[in-house]
Amino acid sequence: MKICMIGAGYVGLVTGACFAEMGNDVICIEENKDKVKMLEKGNVPIYEPGLKEIIERNVKEGRLSFSYDISTGIQNSLICFITVGTPLGDDGSADLKYVLRVAGQIGDSMNDYKIIVDKSTVPVGTGEMVRETILKRLEERGLSHIEFDVVSNPEFLKEGNAVQDFMRPERVIIGTDNIRTAEIMKALYEPFVRTSNNPVLIMDIRSAELAKYASNAFLATKITFMNELSILCDKVGADIFQIREGMGTDSRIGPRFLLAGVGYGGSCFPKDIQALVKTSKNKGHTLEICEATLRANQRQKEYFAGKIVSFFKEEGLDPKEINIAIWGLTFKPKTDDVRDAPAIDIIRALLERGFNISAYDPQGMDNAKAILGNSIAYAKDHYDMLDGADALAIVTEWNMFKSPDMKRVKELMRRPVIFDGRNIYSPDEIRAMGFTYFGVGRG
Ligand SMILES: NC(=O)c1ccc[n+]([C@@H]2O[C@H](COP(=O)([O-])OP(=O)(O)OC[C@H]3O[C@@H](n4cnc5c(N)ncnc54)[C@H](O)[C@@H]3O)[C@@H](O)[C@H]2O)c1
Structure with a gap:
């Protein structure tokens, strides 16, 4: 054709x-x-x-x-x-x-x-x-x-x-x-x-149009449900990984889209849910769950940035003296797309508090530069940037970040502190290596 x-x-x-x-x-x-x-x-x-x-x-x-x-x-x-x-x-x-x-x-x-x-x-x-x-x-x-x-x-x-x-x-x-x-x-x-x-x-055409929005809103809500629970896990000392297993083995729920993290982002979910909420509002109907999803997703990004802020505040350190290394800028791995990526909001929140930020992403650097300009430093390599870093924050779960040379990471960093926004490391193993480790909802 x-x-x-x-x-x-x-x-x-x-x-x-x-x-x-x-x-x-x-x-x-x-x-x-x-x-x-x-x-x-x-x-x-x-x-x-x-x-x-x-x-x-x-x-x-x-x-x-x-x-x-x-x-x-x-x-x-x-x-x-x-x-x-x-x-x-x-x-x-x-x-x-x-x-x-x-x-x-x-x-x-x-x-x-x-x-x-x-x-x-x-x-x-x-x-x-x-x-x-x-x-x-x-x-x-x-x-x-x-x-x-x-x-x-x-x-x-x-x-x-x-x-x-x-x-x-x-x-x-x-x-x-x-x-x-x-x-x-x-x-x-x-x-x-x-x-x-x-x-x-x-x-029919109308149902096809709505089916797309319904799918995206449902998936975003599924992720957000786990993100909300991850905050509760942090507060009560439960592990979101184990909860995921307990839930995901129920065939009515399924294991996919149950990984807690720093919030959803990207070129579709954020704008599509907002547009769906607006369509419904225009017809005099409130989509309560979708509106809550939007709010909870925003809170999740703030929660992760807040963990970093609180840690250094409790240590009594001035953010201006603190270097944060960010691994991952794209909204997910295997893309160069940074549209509405959580990394952007998280970096902006840290910059507002006065932290110094350097970032590395295998594909998203050019697109991130177009948004963040020279407000942060862009690293050529994900190890070199750790020289003198006070914390490493993992924001996108690219495969290359999953099994790095942790000995080298620790030697390079000024303070061996990891904020793992995608829960890609085992808390016990990382702590046994001498790192201070914070996951999302890992108890
Ligand atoms: N990106 C995704 O993962 C994804 C997945 C499913 C659906 N969608 C939807 O598909 C649509 C496109 O998304 P995208 O991510 O590919 O967008 P995009 O911004 O990457 O691409 C759109 C392209 O259209 C071009 N364009 C705009 N007006 C034009 C015109 N009059 N003539 C010729 N070219 C024109 C732009 O220059 C741009 O290159 C959106 O509605 C999006 O929500 C996207």
Whole structure:
């Protein structure tokens, strides 16, 4: 099938490359000319394991290309995917300006039947707004007889595992009111579910739009529940790890998303839950659990920063004399994405108190620099930065941080104090090595 992806970011690039991998002809349209130039030179503007190889192969075999010429991309494709950002607007709802601009561009360019697929995460009712925007532009061009269908196809890939997730989805959701379009979309996704037999779920557009928000809100709440409990564990001397085992072995609960830490972050959960809360508020309904999740997640980040602040306060030390080394800036491992990463809020809270911060992340340094500027020092290596450090805080659980040379870590540090925001170390083992250790909810 001939496909165009409009917006070559985390979702558009992965999705486009994976559709091409299955034999489709894909053109990724991107308005940022620097990104297009990078992609044309064989460079991938984001870090996502396995993506570069798939892009290289499909470009070489002629199934994948990049362009900023949106008209040609739309005119040469049967299916046009909208994969642009839907950031949080000033009023807490999803900002649809990018999505609706693309809808306008589609209406300005299309010359025959198209299937317009909204893959961006959008609030209920956006499908209708996209349809109206396209129709209005077609009318202005005197082409209102041209038919088109609007489909909602929310994306569930996870950064860091995006290629795998897209190639073997647990489910695909297609929101459409047209049986013929549903069949075309099913055929497009069939190779991705052939071996797994996982479902392609056909539903109405509004339910598809809401299913995405519901999933993200539920997952964020699951994490947040454990985070809340971890604070209680610290207060009563219980271990959140053991509680996780006790809960997660119940098949109704399951073990996943039960790891306590520094709070969720990233480009999706924070903005999506806020947008869902706002959608509901606009309809006069309060989503009590989601609102509590938002508050508790904010508190979790403050709680972790507060542990560091309290420790040095109790020691009677001036933050201005204290050097904190941070391992991990991205919101999770295996991505370079720092959007709404807990590390950013935690660092800002420590800076406000006067601490000196240096940070290291294997992939997220450039993106973090764009946000934090020169307010912190950026280390070239995760050991050198420990020279003279008074505490090490682990904020992202990259594999390279899981089994470091602890002897070397201890020798380099001025004070051997570890704040393990992801519970990646065994408290007993670390303490036996002579460190002062603080986990999250480890009793
Ligand atoms: N990142 C994720 O893990 C993830 C997962 C599932 C769903 N989503 C959703 O998918 C959507 C896209 O997210 P993302 O992380 O890929 O965003 P992103 O910011 O990485 O990418 C969006 C891209 O679209 C481009 N763009 C914007 N307007 C354009 C236009 N008119 N023409 C051409 N290009 C244009 C931007 O320059 C940018 O490169 C969002 O709604 C997000 O919530 C994201």
